[in-house]
Amino acid sequence: MPLLVMGFLTPRDLSSGDVPKEIYNFRIYLLAFCASMGSAMFGYDSAFIGGSIGLASFKSRFNFTNASPSAKSALSANIVSTFQAGCFFGCILCWLITRKLGRRSILMICGALFNVGVILEIASPGILGLIYAGRVVTGLAVGASSMIIPTYISECAPPALRGRLVGIFEIFIQVSQIVGFWVNYGVQLHISNSSDTQWRLPFGLQFVPGTLLLFTMPFQPESPRWLMQKNCAGVARKSLARIRKLPEDHPYVNWEIELINSQIVEESERNPSTIINHLKGPFTAKIWPRLLIGMALMLLQNLSGINALNYYSPTIFQSIGLSGDSVKLLATGIFGIVKTVTTMVYMIFIIDRFGRRVPMLVGSVGAAFAMYYLGAYTAKSGSFSGEVPKDGGAYIAIVMIYVFAVFYAFSWNGIPWIFW
Known part of the structure; x- marks a missing residue:
């Protein structure tokens, strides 16, 4: 039965004269769900890692319990940056081989590669090198899959559903981020700080999206x-x-x-199909303005401050007055819920009805206001260099993190992927 309902979910296809209702069926949604397991890898990783490396069991296993603040900061930065480096090279390698192997095969390879990285991480007996190696390998898989999933979905989607279906990519990122945030909260409450299970469980749950991507994509058609x-x-x-x-x-x-x-x-x-022409093609008069817009959107998305909140939110909440690991992780989990709910509302009900430009402008203004307040508060209170009083300014700063989440979610969160 076609997935058609009245109101905001009804597709409006203006691409051809006679559009059969059968094309809006469960198969295209299932295809998007299966492919978006790759974005779940991305989302879970960006959410769980900041809290997991702050767990007492992780710090004890890797001898960072009594380390100086600078040493702990260096550890966090190294673990995050090795993953980002893997993503960078994963994007490049994916571009080189996707024309030969196709979209579906690449996604299956990404699922397998991601699981290899997870094995390296959870097998570490306290050797940071294995954590770094696992982060690089999982980053390769996430970088490659993040580039190919929107392309694969858009090439398979009916025109009227293209925005909504590519938006599923972003929805899965947000939902998996919620899981990552709350898994850390759960293991902090229910598993002993002296048990390696406390940190290995969040790391091991990365197997879920990687395995689902690996085993569901063979049942989906090629682009x-x-x-x-x-x-x-x-x-x-x-x-x-x-x-x-x-x-x-x-x-x-x-x-x-x-x-x-x-x-x-x-x-x-x-542009005849050669490597040189593929490299030259984006810089032709008709293409390069679009290329610049796409690059600018992705660059500005990452410069918006969202990655700092995703990776270091427990530290940020601590700096503005929240104390206790459980309280910090709880606040981080609520941040994930706010961002996810807003993203889902926009992607399901708004994206194919009200366009991209106006939400981007409104969201940018709101997110910028919230981030400027946080920056001003941090500079004035010195929150990252010492304790701050729990006054009105601190509480407003906490609220501003959630305000940023709302405005970011219906603008920079998903629209750059769809434009791209």
Whole structure:
């Protein structure tokens, strides 16, 4: 039965004259859910790591219990940066091989590679080198999958659902971040500080999204567009018909196949398929402005301050007056819930109705206001260099973290991925 409901969830397809309702079916949502297990790897990692390396059991196992604040900060920075380095090289390697192996195969490789990294992490008997190595390997998988998932979903999605379905990528990031935040809170409360299980459990739960990605993607079709690029028109037609839940000779399937083929022919005539031309292509007069917009959006998204809140939120909450590991982790978990709920509302009900530009402008203003307050409060109170009084300014600072989460969630959180 087609997944059509009245109101905000009803797709509005203006791309062709006669759009069969059958194309809005469960298969395309299932495809997006399965592929987005890769984004769950990303989301869980960004949420759990800051709290996990702050657990007493982790600090004890890796001999950081009595370390100086600077040594603890260096440890946190190294663990986070090795993952980011892996992501960087994962994106580059994915771009080099995806044209040969396709979208689905790359995602399965990412799931397997991610699990290898997790094994290295949880097998560490107290050797930081294994943690760093595991972080690099998981970063490779996350970087590659983060680049390919929006491409794969958009190439398979009906035009009217493209924003919503690519938005599932971001929703899975947010939901898995909630899991990461609350897992740390749970192990802090219920597992002894003297047990390695306390830190190994959050690390080990990374297996869940990696394994689901590895074992669900074989049941999903390959991107019809990639198949057409590889001159596999018959297989592409079967793949598209399966996703659209229509016969292979249906007029709508014929229209989409012809559209994809004409786009590929135009691209190949303009830029013959060679590595040099692929590198030169983005810098042509028609493409480079779009490239700059896409790059600017992704760059500014990461410069917005969200990564600091994701990775170091327990430390930030402590700096503005919250004491106790459980209290800090509880506040961090609530931050994740606020961000996730706002993201889901926007991606499900708003993204394909009210566009991208206005939410970006409104969200930017609100997020900037909240971040400027936090910066001003930190500078005036000296919160990162000593204790601060729990006065009105501190409580407003805590509220501003959640205000930032709301405005960021319906603007910078998901829109750059869709633009890209």
